[in-house]
Amino acid sequence: MSAEITHLPHTEADTAHVKRIWKAFWILLVLTIIELALGLTIYYIDLGADPNETMVLMIKGTICILTLAKAFYIISIFMHLGDEVRSMILSIGIPATLFIWFIVAFIADGASFRHLRNTDAGSRKYIEQKQQFHHPIAEPAEKSDKKLD
Amino acid sequence: METAVANTRTRTSIWSGGRSPFNVSYGKLMMWYFLVSDSFTFGAFLISYGSIRFSLNNWVDHNYVFNKFPFTEANLPLAFVSLMTFILIFSSVTMVLAVHQGHKMNQAGVEKWLFLTILGGLAFLGCQAWEWTHLITHQHEVLVDGVIQHWGTTVSHNPWGPEVMYDGHLVATPGPVAFGGYFFGITGFHGFHVFTGVVINSVMFIKTKRGDFAKRGHYEMVEKAGLYWHFVDLVWVFVFLCFYLI
Numbered sequence: 382m383s384a385e386i387t388h389l390p391h392t393e394a395d396t397a398h399v400k401r402i403w404k405a406f407w408i409l410l411v412l413t414i415i416e417l418a419l420g421l422t423i424y425y426i427d428l429g430a431d432p433n434e435t436m437v438l439m440i441k442g443t444i445c446i447l448t449l450a451k452a453f454y455i456i457s458i459f460m461h462l463g464d465e466v467r468s469m470i471l472s473i474g475i476p477a478t479l480f481i482w483f484i485v486a487f488i489a490d491g492a493s494f495r496h497l498r499n500t501d502a503g504s505r506k507y508i509e510q511k512q513q514f515h516h517p518i519a520e521p522a523e524k525s526d527k528k529l530d
Numbered sequence: 531m532e533t534a535v536a537n538t539r540t541r542t543s544i545w546s547g548g549r550s551p552f553n554v555s556y557g558k559l560m561m562w563y564f565l566v567s568d569s570f571t572f573g574a575f576l577i578s579y580g581s582i583r584f585s586l587n588n589w590v591d592h593n594y595v596f597n598k599f600p601f602t603e604a605n606l607p608l609a610f611v612s613l614m615t616f617i618l619i620f621s622s623v624t625m626v627l628a629v630h631q632g633h634k635m636n637q638a639g640v641e642k643w644l645f646l647t648i649l650g651g652l653a654f655l656g657c658q659a660w661e662w663t664h665l666i667t668h669q670h671e672v673l674v675d676g677v678i679q680h681w682g683t684t685v686s687h688n689p690w691g692p693e694v695m696y697d698g699h700l701v702a703t704p705g706p707v708a709f710g711g712y713f714f715g716i717t718g719f720h721g722f723h724v725f726t727g728v729v730i731n732s733v734m735f736i737k738t739k740r741g742d743f744a745k746r747g748h749y750e751m752v753e754k755a756g757l758y759w760h761f762v763d764l765v766w767v768f769v770f771l772c773f774y775l776i
């Protein structure tokens with residue numbers, strides 16, 4: 382039992398370890414700040430009269446990739462999975478790859494459902510209607526109206 | 531002769547017993563497998579949410595639903611949730627430092643960092659309580675069947691649908707009901723994990739204070755609690771992505 386529990390007797394290894402933890406923390410913090418900046422960019426793009434949807438989609442994709450990077454740092458440094466035996470990493474990593482199928486299948490299913498509904502199962506063409514989701518922000522008269530209710 | 535050689539070889543393989551092939555204790559390995567299964571539970575919730583979002587022509591604009599901060603009426607999209615995220619990342623780093631002090635058998639260090647982790651967890655729960663209260667109680671104008679009503683955001687009401695012209699100004703219409711269910715369901719399930727994490731960490735804190743782990747000779751229990759706590763942070767990364775960023 383005790384052989385499996387790691388003690389860190391050396392002070393050098395100790396400082397290196399603490400350094401690594403804080404480094405992971407700063408990486409996570411910076412990645413989160415970049416994500417927030419990108420999130421706010423989407424907000425400002427959406428404020429415009431004719432938001433560029435491809436641009437928004439690309440930013441969202443970038444945010445997803447950054448999230449995966451954050452997940453990697455949490456799992457490998459904070460949870461110490463990176464320090465475990467390779468076969469143990471695989472016993473956790475291989476089942477986790479099911480998520481790839483899981484996400485692709487269900488998102489595709491949702492998208493297909495939407496298409497079928499919009500076209501009455503393919504029997505008619507779908508004409509997309511642009512819908513407005515929020516007031517243009519700079520409208521003080523409207524804002525004071527809202528506060529009254 | 532050949533069989534004898536083969537037998538010796540099998541006996542010395544890491545899978546032939548006598549030691550942990552993964553070089554971890556049973557408890558820690560099972561914690562990992564529990565977390566894998568729990569990640570599929572969360573995954574199922576989040577993917578179901580994604581599936582529904584993809585099946586609808588419009589959803590809500592999160593930058594308008596989550597744009598408030600306590601004590602101010604200003605329009606601050608993403609601000610409050612960033613605070614929650616920073617709190618959770620910080621409590622994650624204090625937890626890993628507590629585990630590290632445990633490796634060094636430093637009881638005072640474990641106590642200090644565990645205490646900060648518990649505080650972080652409680653701060654996060656407080657933030658979530660405020661956010662939920664705000665969403666449920668803060669009412670918005672909605673045009674329902676030609677009549678103006680005032681709705682909070684709940685599991686049955688979504689006042690964040692597309693806007694239409696009414697009486698000379700733009701008014702929201704009801705949005706997809708699924709939004710409230712998914713939002714409160716998933717953040718609630720995550721918040722419940724945070725809550726149990728705080729409880730587990732508090733038990734660890736008390737046991738450390740009583741010197742139980744010092745007597746036992748190792749702080750592996752703190753390590754297992756740490757795995758759970760980091761998992762809670764890991765899930766938040768994805769909840770944050772799905773509800774507040776994209």
